[in-house]
Amino acid sequence: MQTTLSENARRLPRAEEADSILRSCVHCGFCNATCPTYQLLGDELDGPRGRIYLIKQVLEGNEVTQKTQQHLDRCLSCRNCETTCPSGVDYHNLLDIGRAVVDAAVPRPLGQRLLREGLRALVPHRNLFKGLVNSGQMFRALLPGALQSKLPRSTPENKKRPIPHHARHVLMLEGCVQPGLSPNTNVAAARVLDRLGISVTPVSDAGCCGAVDYHLDAQAAGLDRARHNIDAWWPAIEAGAEAIVQTASGCGAFIKDYGHLLERDPAYADKARTVSALARDLVEVLHDEPLEQLGIHSARRVAFHCPCTLQHAQKLGGAVEALLLRLGFNLTTVPDAHLCCGSAGTYSLTQPALSRQLRDNKLNALESGYPEVIATANIGCQSHLDGAGRTPVRHWIELVEAALSQ
Template sequence: MQTHLADFIRGTPAGDEADAILRKCVHCGFCTATCPTYQLLGDELDGPRGRIYLIKQMLEGSDVSTRTVGHLDRCLTCRSCETTCPSGVEYGHLVDIGRQVAEQRASRPLVQRAQRKFLSTFLPNPHLFGPALRLGQFLRPMLPRRLRRKIPLSGSSGQWPRQTHQRKMLMLAGCVQPAMLPNINSATARVFDAVDIQLIMAPEAGCCGAIRHHLSDTAGALDDMRRNIDAWWPHLEQGVESIVINASGCGAMVKEYGHLLRHDSRYAARAERVAAAARDPSEILPAHAATLKQRTHRPGNQVLAYHPPCTLQHAQQLRGEVERLLLELGVNLKPVQDSHLCCGSAGTYSLLQPELATRLRDNKLAQCEAQRPATILSANVGCIAHLQSGTRTPVRHWIELVDSLLV
């Protein structure tokens, strides 16, 4: 795709990156076949190829209309198109640039600006989110059914393992996960403990930056990243092997630190090392499958379904590892049709685009529940909470299942 960038972005790091990405696109349209919003809406501008054209026009100096902003907002950033693309177009990076330009060159309505500012301030701050969630859980029986279903029931985290091991890894606690689904982190620690790996937390670490980044609060997101790097760096220098991130959305973000901070002279090298150290549990535990088989009991014959989050299979390009590990442990896991498609959670998408998010969720649940599973498994806190809001079938993190099998 030939480009002629406008003066405002020509020669800038963002302009050079966007130009290189745009030139890879050959207009083949393979991406539209796997784009969730194109499948729902049937509008070329609500598919990757159409959005690429809109971004190209913006970068060449065209006015940015509210219609253009709307098409970019409706993108889930699921990056399924990247998995499909035969030319290696880095659509996720391009849409990030496009959204930043749109925020700078278009004016959102006041209500939208206030909503996005609230979410970028409230969700990444556990001191705000945690108490608010507990209040919502207390009031849950009195709330309207539609709102009640969005508030998860309070749960226990169980015991954190006390045994020390020679092998040590960091773990990101996350910002909403400790309050919303507290058992996931402790279950992860117990499973790693079973294979003789000790997980430790860096208390100074916080939100990975994904929430602010995808709301185009670039400065806030970069601050989140720098804070985490500062918190983790002493541990990495002392020989901690990896940073375990059990929320795949956070994992995808941390693996982008090197790219996003590459022009920061103080943090670029450390960001690259942190990104290289980030690991999803499914990158570590399969190597210990034999040990886990010895330390778990055989599961029953109940059918389980697994929804692989987009941030795991498309952003991190990790496919099949969770399923293979669960099958090796004897879990009766059934395949789900169209497992490559997004469930509609997508960070804050389910809050900002509730109609589309609900349609995608209901489609995903229909495909999962076609197997009549006793439980639906996933690998991301956002997906789990979003799916659970639409079904009575329990939805859990897959590592909680492994934890429940430990003897």
Template sequence: MQTSIIDALRDTEDGREADRILRACTHCGFCTATCPTYQVLGDERDGPRGRIYLIKQVLEGETPTEKTQQHLDRCLTCRACETTCPSGVEYAKLADIGRDLVDQQVERPARERWLRWLLRHVVAYRRRFAIVHALGQIARPFLVGPLLPLRQKLPPQRPRVAWPQASDTRRLMLVHEGCVQPVATPNTNAHAARILARLGIRLVAPSTAGCCGALSQHLSHREEAHDFARANIDAWWPYIEQGAEAIVITASGCGASITEYGYMLRNDPAYAEKAARVSELARDLSDVLASEDLSALGDIGGGRRVAYHPPCTLQNAPGLHDHVAEILAQAGYQLTHVSNAHLCCGSAGTYSILQPEMANRLRSDKLQSLDAEAPDVIVTANVGCQLHLEAAAQRPVRHWIELLEPEALESTRSVAAA
């Protein structure tokens, strides 16, 4: 693609990076075939190729409008377009640059500004989010009438699962806890720690690590995202120096961000080398387990039917690898067929809050596909997908790691029976 970026941007880091990405695009349109929003709306501007043109126009000096902003906001950043692009266009990186440029020139309505501020300053901080979540649980019985949708979005409280006792095993791995998952689904990492302990691996969650930075990154506050990345690197580095084998990711949305720390901080002389090492060590939980001998776990599935929703980040982020289906099959579960498994469920981080109409439409389509063969349980590998689907599902929705522990299996049976 030919470009003519304006002088004010041409020699900036964003300008050079955008120019590099744009020049790889050949206008072929293959990306539109896998774009969830284009499939629903049928508008070229709500597909990757159209959004690329909108960003190109802004880079070339055209003044963006609220419409420009709206079309970029509707993008899920699911990166499905990247997997079908024959030219290797790095659309997600270009989208972050484009959103930032547009947000600098188009002021949002006050309500949107406040909502985005709250998301960045509450949800991204574990303790603050925990307070809000606790208040929501207290208020749950009173959320009726027009407030019922809020009640449905709150995940049900479940008995806490204990982490395994500390062991003297020589194998050490870190786990990224993040901001939402420890509060909304705290058992996910506990189950992961228990399974890994049975395989001789000690899982450690450094208390000073926090949000991965993805939330800020996609809300046009990239430097804030970089600060979160630096804080996590500082929290993990002493353990990496002690020989930690991996940074285990149990929420693929966070994993997609952490595997790009090396890219994000490539120009930071104090962190570039450490960030690259962290990106190398980041591995999805399924990738870690797939390299271990799981025969000791036995055939605990007993042929129970499971519908697996692979999160977009686990399917499309280049630094992650998905082995969930094969692990569950090895454990004795029967995986049902899910049509259009490549399409996003509509969660996409804060997307379900900022774009509820589109998010709910995509969720409805996704649940229809997941329910088609009447599974006993729906599983996924990302807390955002789990919470979003659970709010409207007619059957249990769990993180897949829960199905590898017998007690979690019994809990799922009880929920299904109810």
């Protein structure tokens, strides 16, 4: 499509990138066919094509309104449209650029500001978040239903992580909310990797990947967290770490973008590219390992929910399913497996009504094959789906670890 960026827009650091992305869109509308919010709302401006036009108008100097902001806010950033697009439009980066311009021009109502700033003050801080989750569990009966649904339904087993002793070693992002909501996920990953002769080297200084800040009107703060993690990991990378493993696909998608997001930072560009190249979802690490030696024995009936950040952002759709089948699990068929569950980071808190609709639709699809358990690969999806109080939802690596031969 033709574009004529305004003088102000041409001065943006990512102006050339935005212009290139806009020009790659041919306005075919294929993206709307797989957009979750367009399917729910039926409004052109709540689909990718409409949002691209809104961003185009903003960058060409047209008036920016709260309505513009609302339509961009409703986007899940699921990137389903990128999988569908025949022209390869880099939608999520255009959305990031557009949101930053709109948020700078349109002050948010007080309630929205308090919610977003509160989430930024809480979610990225692992120990604070875990402490609040533990306190919530203690006083669960006194909490309103909306808060109860955000807490884990059961107390996890207190399993021990193996002491690193193998020549092969990887790093692992511990995450910010996962240690509080599903503490055994990373333990299970470390135990399975240990059985395969790979040790997890702990790096306690690494923190939140930066996605929470970046997607809540604080892109500079999100990039600062990325720089902090690069600094924390760098000595271990120089010492020969094979990979930086993520068990949360949302974090993995963001870390794989470090190289792009920091490409204009002369102090971090090269290191960021290295970190992104080393970033691996757990399923990528396990794919080429001799899984047969794990001695897995399980025929559990499992429905797998493939997170958007795994299938659309990291392009690993089908990878976990293939691994679980290889290990003998009985996978059910899931209709519309490409659609988002509505978690989308903090979306379930900033857009609760739309999020619940998407969650219920996704659970209906997942439960149509009558599974014993639902497995997924992202803590946000896991917590969101499990919060409905229906079929239990766990990270897939916990199912694998539970089935290890003793």
